[in-house]
Amino acid sequence: MENMTLLDFARGPGLQWALWIFFFGVLWRVVGAMFLLGTKDRSKHRRNHYIRDGLRACLTRSAPAHAFEEKIRFQHLTGYAWHIALFVSVLLFAPHILFFESLLGFGWPHLPNTIILFSAAIAIGVLIALLIRRATHPVQRLISNVDDYVSILVVLLPLISGVLAFAHVGARYETLLALHLLSVELLMIWYPFGKLMHTIMTFPSRYQSGTFFGHRGVKA
Amino acid sequence: MNAQAISLQDFRAQLEQLGKDVTREKLPDEERVQRAKDAFMRKLDGRRAVDLDTCLHCGMCAEACPFYEATQNEKYAPVYKYRLLRRFYRREMSPMRWFFKPFTSDITIDDLREWKHYVFDACTGCARCDMICPMGINISTLIRVTREGLSAAGLAPNELTDLKREQDAKNSFLGVDADRLRELVDQLADDGVDIPLNKEQADYMLLTTAPEVLLFPGALAANAKILNKAGVKWTMFTDAFEAANLGYITGDTPMLKRTLKRLVDKARDHKIKTVVVPESGHGYHVIRWLGANAIKDDLPFDVLSMPEFITREIAEGKIALKKQANGTSVTYHDPCRLGRKGGVLQEPRDLLTEMGFELRETASNGRENYCCGGGCGEFALSEASTLRQQAFELKKHEFQQAGADEVVTGCASCRFNLQSGAEKAGWQIPVTSLVETVAANLAD
Numbered sequence: 001m002e003n004m005t006l007l008d009f010a011r012g013p014g015l016q017w018a019l020w021i022f023f024f025g026v027l028w029r030v031v032g033a034m035f036l037l038g039t040k041d042r043s044k045h046r047r048n049h050y051i052r053d054g055l056r057a058c059l060t061r062s063a064p065a066h067a068f069e070e071k072i073r074f075q076h077l078t079g080y081a082w083h084i085a086l087f088v089s090v091l092l093f094a095p096h097i098l099f100f101e102s103l104l105g106f107g108w109p110h111l112p113n114t115i116i117l118f119s120a121a122i123a124i125g126v127l128i129a130l131l132i133r134r135a136t137h138p139v140q141r142l143i144s145n146v147d148d149y150v151s152i153l154v155v156l157l158p159l160i161s162g163v164l165a166f167a168h169v170g171a172r173y174e175t176l177l178a179l180h181l182l183s184v185e186l187l188m189i190w191y192p193f194g195k196l197m198h199t200i201m202t203f204p205s206r207y208q209s210g211t212f213f214g215h216r217g218v219k220a
Numbered sequence: 221m222n223a224q225a226i227s228l229q230d231f232r233a234q235l236e237q238l239g240k241d242v243t244r245e246k247l248p249d250e251e252r253v254q255r256a257k258d259a260f261m262r263k264l265d266g267r268r269a270v271d272l273d274t275c276l277h278c279g280m281c282a283e284a285c286p287f288y289e290a291t292q293n294e295k296y297a298p299v300y301k302y303r304l305l306r307r308f309y310r311r312e313m314s315p316m317r318w319f320f321k322p323f324t325s326d327i328t329i330d331d332l333r334e335w336k337h338y339v340f341d342a343c344t345g346c347a348r349c350d351m352i353c354p355m356g357i358n359i360s361t362l363i364r365v366t367r368e369g370l371s372a373a374g375l376a377p378n379e380l381t382d383l384k385r386e387q388d389a390k391n392s393f394l395g396v397d398a399d400r401l402r403e404l405v406d407q408l409a410d411d412g413v414d415i416p417l418n419k420e421q422a423d424y425m426l427l428t429t430a431p432e433v434l435l436f437p438g439a440l441a442a443n444a445k446i447l448n449k450a451g452v453k454w455t456m457f458t459d460a461f462e463a464a465n466l467g468y469i470t471g472d473t474p475m476l477k478r479t480l481k482r483l484v485d486k487a488r489d490h491k492i493k494t495v496v497v498p499e500s501g502h503g504y505h506v507i508r509w510l511g512a513n514a515i516k517d518d519l520p521f522d523v524l525s526m527p528e529f530i531t532r533e534i535a536e537g538k539i540a541l542k543k544q545a546n547g548t549s550v551t552y553h554d555p556c557r558l559g560r561k562g563g564v565l566q567e568p569r570d571l572l573t574e575m576g577f578e579l580r581e582t583a584s585n586g587r588e589n590y591c592c593g594g595g596c597g598e599f600a601l602s603e604a605s606t607l608r609q610q611a612f613e614l615k616k617h618e619f620q621q622a623g624a625d626e627v628v629t630g631c632a633s634c635r636f637n638l639q640s641g642a643e644k645a646g647w648q649i650p651v652t653s654l655v656e657t658v659a660a661n662l663a664d
Contacts, residue, residue: 032315033269042512044519046563061356064280067588068352071283079354138294139279143303146323148277193319198355201274206356208267213350216509217563218587220356 007174010181018185025192026200033201046217057210057220058203074133078126085123089116089159117166124159127152147194154190157183223407223437228639231435234394235600239378242385249329252373256332259372259473260308263365271357272309275299281359284352286590287342290610298349301338302362304331305369336375339367341604346556346591360561364471371471379600384466388475391462391482396430398458404433404440405456413441414448416455424454425492425521427463427483429500431632439499439632442659443526447496449662450533454496460486463503468510469597477514480506487521494522496529499653501555501631502596505562525558526655527567527630534574540663545576551624552579552654553615553638554589555631568630568654575661577628582618590615592629594637612641619649626650628657 047053064072090096094110101107111119131152134140161183165176191197213220226234247255264272282288282297294300308327310320345367347360370376376384386393392401405415416422426447428440447454460483467475487495497504506514508523524532533539550572558564565586572579584590593611598604615638619627627649629635638651 029273029315033273034266035315036264036266036269036313038265038267039513042516042518043509044512044522057356061354064354065351065588067584068280068284072280072352075278075280075354134277137279138292139282139288139297139300140277142294143277143279143297143299145277193316195276198274198276201270202355204270205274208270209350209353209356209358212358216561218560218565220351 007178007181010178010185014182014185018188022188022191026197029192029197030200041212041215043215045215047214049214050211053214053220054207054210057213058206060219061206061209078130081122082126082130085119085126086155086159088119089123089162092116113166117163120159120163124156124163127156127159131156150190151194151196154183154187154194155196158187222410223404223441225437226434228435228636228643231431231636232640234434235379236602238600239380239382239602242378242382244381245374247374252332252375253327253329256369256373257308257312257327259369260305260365261313263368264305264309264313267358268362268365269309269313271359271362272306273314274355274357275306276355278354280352280354281349284348285343286346286348286593286611286614287607290614291607293342295338296342298343298359298363301335301343302359302366304335305362305366332370332373332375335366336370336377337603339363339370340377340380341598341601341607343367344556344591344593344595344598346595347561348556348588348591351560351587367471368473369471376470376472377601377603379602380466380470380597383597383600384470384472384475387462387464387466387479391459392430392433393462393464393466394430394434396433396462400433401428401456401458401461404437408437408441408444411441413444415440415444418457419453419455420490422453422455422490423493424452424496425460425487425490425494426454426456426496426498427500427503428456428461428498429464429503429632430462431464431636432498432500435636436499436632436653436656438656439653442653442655443496443498445659445662446526446530446533446539446655450529450538455490457486457490463497463500463507465503465506466597468502468506476506476510480511480514483507484511484515484519492521494524494529497523497525499526499555499630499632499635499655501557501559501562501634504564505557508562525562525564525567525630527558527564527571530571530655530658531567534571541571541574541658542661542663543574543576544661545578547576547578548626549578549580549624550626550628551582551619551622552585553582553592553627553629553634553651554586555629555634556589556591556595558630559589560587564630568628571654571658572628575657578624580622580624582615582622584618590618592634592637593641595633599633599637599640608637609641609644612637612645616641616645616647626652628652628654630654 092111093116097107097110134144161180164170165180210220281299285298288296311324345360349359383393432439465479467479504525512519552568593608642649
C-alpha cells in the first residue's frame, strides 16, 4: 500500500508539480534573457542572408571545423554517443511511447528491448566517462561548478532507475517504477535552473553566431 | 631611398619605455569594483545573456586558444577568462539571479587584478575560440566585455594606458604626429611617391598607423603607389590619419568613440566617399564593423581595406598586376580582425595567386588561423613577452610545416610580431606586407 502511495504521488501531484516548474522555469529563463534585448548592428553588411547563415550555424556547429577535429575528438564522439543513446532510450522504448501517447494522443514505432537496454548502457557509460573527465581534466575541473555535477547526477538517476525497473532488480517493480518517475521529475525540476537549459539555448546561440559572422561575410 | 624605417630593435626599445611614467587615478577598491560592474551591466544585453546561459562548461574552447595550447595553463581557457563576467551575470542580471545569488560569490578587487592577466596578457581577442564552440557562443566578445570592465576600473596595463593617453591628446602615438607624418611624406616625395596631404575634394581618405610610419613606411608608400596608379582622387589628413584605436585596444569604450568620431567628422566634413584602411587589422575592424554602432548612425562613407580596394580596382580594370613571382611560394597569415572577424579572407589569396605566387596554406588558416600572438596591443605588454613568444612558436611550427619561402600578411602589428618572434627564435624567414608585394608588382 505504501509503495502504491509513492507511485500514486509520482504519477499524480509529483508529475504535475514537476511539469509546472519545468514549464514556467524554462519560460521565465528564456523570456528573461531575451528581455535584456540588444542593439541592432548598424554596420553595413557584407552578406545579408541572415536566416540562411543562422540556420547553417545551427547545423554546422554539430561538427567541428577540420583544424580542431583532432583536438576535440573525445568530446565530439562522446557527445554524439551520449545524445543518440539518450534519445533512443527515451523515445523508442515501448512503455515510454505508451506514456507519450497518453499525453499526446499519438504514438510511434518502438525498438526491441535489447537494443534499448544496450542504448541505455551506452548512455550511462558515456555519462560516467564524462564525469570522470570533468573531475580529472585540468580545464574541466577548474571550470566546473555544482551545476555541472548536479546536472550529470539528475540525468544519470533516471537512466539507472529505468534500467533497474526494466530488469526488476533491487526492489518491487512498483517501487522501482515510482523511483524512476521521481528521478525524471527531479530532472524536470532541475532543468530550468542548471545547464541542461543548453538543450534549448543552443539554437538561439548558434543562430545568432551564424548571423553575426555571416553579416561580416564569414561562415560561422 | 630617403624614407627610412627604424629598426625592429629600436621599435622594441621604444615599446619597452612605455608605461614607466604613468600616473594612475587613486580610486578606492570599492569604486573600482563598482565601475567594472557598471561596465558589465552596460554591455550585457540579450545576445550576451543567451551566450552566458548556453555555456556547457565543456572546455573545448581551450583547444582553440593559442595561449592555452602553448602553455597548457588551464586558466588560459577562454571559458575561464570570462568566468568573472558570468559570475556577475548570474548574481546580478540573470532571470534566475534570485536562485543563483546565494551560491555565487561577488566580484572583488582581487578578482579584477587576477583577471587583468587573463584578458590582457593571455588574450588577443583573436576569436579563434568563437569558431570551435559547439554552442556557437561568441566567447571573444564576452572576454572583451571583461576587458572593458577592467579598463573602466582603471586596471588596464600601464603600457596601453600610456599609448591611449597619447592618442587621446595627439591623435596618434609613439611620438608620431602631424609633423612626423609630413616629414615622412616629404621623404617619400623625394623617393618619387606622391602623397597628397589635406587635399580638398578628394573621394578617398587614406589612413595610416604609428607603427607603419615608424617601422614600415614602405607600406604607406605602397598604398600611395596603388591609389595613384588607380587614378582616384585621394588624400591623407594630417589631423586625422591614425587608423589604430587605443580606446578599442584598452577596452575604453568612451575613448573608442571619441577617436572614431574624429575620423568620421573629418571624412564627413570633406565629403569623403570611401575611407581606405591600411594594414591594420583592428583599425579595419573598428571602423568597418564597430564604427556605425559607436556613433549610433550610418557611416557617411564606405570603408575598404587595401585588399578589398585593390581587388575592386583590378576587377574594374583600373590596375593590373604583373605575374612575375615565378612560383615563389608564400604563406598568407590572416590578421584575426581582418579575416576571421572582418571577412577579408579571400581577397589577399586571390591577389597573391594573381601575382604568380604559389600559395602554401598553414594547417590552420582562414577563419581558423592562429593569431600572431601579439594582437590587440599585446605586443606592447612587457609582462606578456614570454607568453607572446610561446604563442608565436605555434605559428612558427605551422609556417615551417607549410614550408613556404616567405610569409605575407596584411597587418603592421602582425608583421611586427611575426618578425620579432622569428628574430627571437633565431629563425630566418622573410615576413612581408601584402600591399608592398602588390605595389612591387603593379603592371604599367
